[in-house]
Amino acid sequence: MRYNVPVMDDNYNLYKTMLLIRRFEERLLSEFSTGKLVGTTHAYIGQEADAAGVFSVTEPEDLVFSNHRCHGHFLAYGGEPYRLAAELMGRITGLVGGRGGSQHIHWRNFYSNGIQGGIVPVATGMALAEKVRATGKITLVFIGDGTLGEGVLYESLNIAALWKLPILFVLEDNHYAQTTPVEISVSGTISGRFAAFGIPVWERETTDVLEIKSAANEAVHSVRSGAGPGCLILHTHRFSAHSRGDDPRSHEELARIRQFDPLTVHGERLTPEACKKVESEVVVVINDAFVRAEADPFPQMSVDF
Amino acid sequence: MAIVLDRLNYALHHAMETDERVYILGEDILDPYGGAFKVTRGLSTKFPERVLTTPISEAAIVGVANGMALRGLRPIAEIMFGDFTTLVADQLVNHASKFRWMYNDQVRVPIVIRSPMGGRRGYGPTHSQSLEKMFLGVPGLKVVAPNTLGDPAKLLASAIADDDPVMFIEHKLLYPRTLLEPGKGDLIDFQVEETGSAFPAFTLHSPGSARLTIACYGYNFELARAAALDLLIDYEIFTEIILFSQLSPFELEPLFSSLVSTGNLLTVEEGTLSLGWGAELTARSAEKMDKLRVRRVAALDLPIGNAKSLEDIILPSVQDIVTAALSLIS
Numbered sequence: 258m259r260y261n262v263p264v265m266d267d268n269y270n271l272y273k274t275m276l277l278i279r280r281f282e283e284r285l286l287s288e289f290s291t292g293k294l295v296g297t298t299h300a301y302i303g304q305e306a307d308a309a310g311v312f313s314v315t316e317p318e319d320l321v322f323s324n325h326r327c328h329g330h331f332l333a334y335g336g337e338p339y340r341l342a343a344e345l346m347g348r349i350t351g352l353v354g355g356r357g358g359s360q361h362i363h364w365r366n367f368y369s370n371g372i373q374g375g376i377v378p379v380a381t382g383m384a385l386a387e388k389v390r391a392t393g394k395i396t397l398v399f400i401g402d403g404t405l406g407e408g409v410l411y412e413s414l415n416i417a418a419l420w421k422l423p424i425l426f427v428l429e430d431n432h433y434a435q436t437t438p439v440e441i442s443v444s445g446t447i448s449g450r451f452a453a454f455g456i457p458v459w460e461r462e463t464t465d466v467l468e469i470k471s472a473a474n475e476a477v478h479s480v481r482s483g484a485g486p487g488c489l490i491l492h493t494h495r496f497s498a499h500s501r502g503d504d505p506r507s508h509e510e511l512a513r514i515r516q517f518d519p520l521t522v523h524g525e526r527l528t529p530e531a532c533k534k535v536e537s538e539v540v541v542v543i544n545d546a547f548v549r550a551e552a553d554p555f556p557q558m559s560v561d562f
Numbered sequence: 563m564a565i566v567l568d569r570l571n572y573a574l575h576h577a578m579e580t581d582e583r584v585y586i587l588g589e590d591i592l593d594p595y596g597g598a599f600k601v602t603r604g605l606s607t608k609f610p611e612r613v614l615t616t617p618i619s620e621a622a623i624v625g626v627a628n629g630m631a632l633r634g635l636r637p638i639a640e641i642m643f644g645d646f647t648t649l650v651a652d653q654l655v656n657h658a659s660k661f662r663w664m665y666n667d668q669v670r671v672p673i674v675i676r677s678p679m680g681g682r683r684g685y686g687p688t689h690s691q692s693l694e695k696m697f698l699g700v701p702g703l704k705v706v707a708p709n710t711l712g713d714p715a716k717l718l719a720s721a722i723a724d725d726d727p728v729m730f731i732e733h734k735l736l737y738p739r740t741l742l743e744p745g746k747g748d749l750i751d752f753q754v755e756e757t758g759s760a761f762p763a764f765t766l767h768s769p770g771s772a773r774l775t776i777a778c779y780g781y782n783f784e785l786a787r788a789a790a791l792d793l794l795i796d797y798e799i800f801t802e803i804i805l806f807s808q809l810s811p812f813e814l815e816p817l818f819s820s821l822v823s824t825g826n827l828l829t830v831e832e833g834t835l836s837l838g839w840g841a842e843l844t845a846r847s848a849e850k851m852d853k854l855r856v857r858r859v860a861a862l863d864l865p866i867g868n869a870k871s872l873e874d875i876i877l878p879s880v881q882d883i884v885t886a887a888l889s890l891i892s
Binding site for chain 1: 619624630637
């Protein structure tokens, strides 16, 4: 049973998905601040429209391989906030029993791992497995501008294109690889990299979930039709730090990108009453998730010597 | 008599015939070439849709295999030279071997990574190494090596049947070697005992009271046997040989049993000496026994020279084993 039934093709549900992600990440960061959580996490705040738009046009059985910044993808996929919160809090009820934490989760056909680039050939192999079995499922792999520095990405693009695999590369360009801006880490163009392998590209510079949904719909349709891999490039903005406390950006820059807040952009399409209703629903869900998770036990294991 | 190459080739044919989930990926594996060492010969002709020749992309080969395995297939990847396994380290260490545990036992990654290792063919510093020691002790990853005593086909079949990732190390010089038969030829003086596991260890008991135990795997079993014969003929010293098929995780019971009576351990490997397989065997044996004497025979801590004269100095020889054995029991 998916937590979010993927009938998100209306403005209300798209907004709700984005707000769910926003409030989840905010709560998470506050739990770190108060010392309830240790370690680190990578918040998706600012990029919510990407996940909400993409997962509004995928099928429930499609495969997803996500990265270090996976919470938004997981929630938009339909994952349960409580199980994710429990995983982040290192509880036995977490998605993978507390073994993986923030970057290493698995539920149904959703997988994530914390190695830049390394996930891409794995997702490519998944797409191959689905293709040879003619299941009709496509695979989505989420990468970022930072991933463009990893060589194995290009090995995978080559193979995916040669073998016409049903895989969609979703590249979220949030302009920074941790703290390094794209201007000093990416030569040439991003789209040119995919074009070089004959992979069709849908590219949008927007935080409007409807524009993203429309582009994602075309890309997903192309991949599902058997045309081979596709690439969806979404230029976006990350409002929070890369992980925690590692944001060297200026206040001016942070204020400037805040004007692209996807919740503001899309929220204008809802009535104030509707926005309020979503807020009240989401608050209950998030609170329930974190309170329940916190009461759950920590994992133990026996060790034989 | 069967040779190692044919048995490996047979195992691949048999696996593909009997299980349509089995796929083979690698570089230059299509007929008529059939792979750099011909282990995949004939497969692409018989199973064209399940034998996937790839670009020169070792990391992606193993990564793609990982993804296929996560989704229920049983891929076998060939890495043309073992030296290139450095390129697949991330896929083995951070992906294949971690997924099952990290995802709380909800998935399996049944991949086999086959790769030839070893020198003595004049291929120089980057095509002659035995790098398997770099993958020993990686949690979740089994490392296995065939030899001329156990049936390599059976060993490879066990690797393919395994639900977890297996790295299958084939020493190049083993390919043309004929399989041994207990009680005949080289083994006429030995009584062979085998553990019942999927990747068994063998104990070769001498007819006399053994004064030392030689631990080895893969091709170095050939050298160990020759050294044991020299020690017997020239010095009237009986040895017991423990031959491992599984290098990691370490399962050393047969070795401990032998050391209880000999108390002298001689490890033989073709990888470099420092921090190697023999070092771990030594440490574990020492933890078990109060009195243990040890010598390790391995490659010098150097790249492998191209000239045969250099290779001969750098890689362990039968004479090195004999010398180490004499020093051990003196």
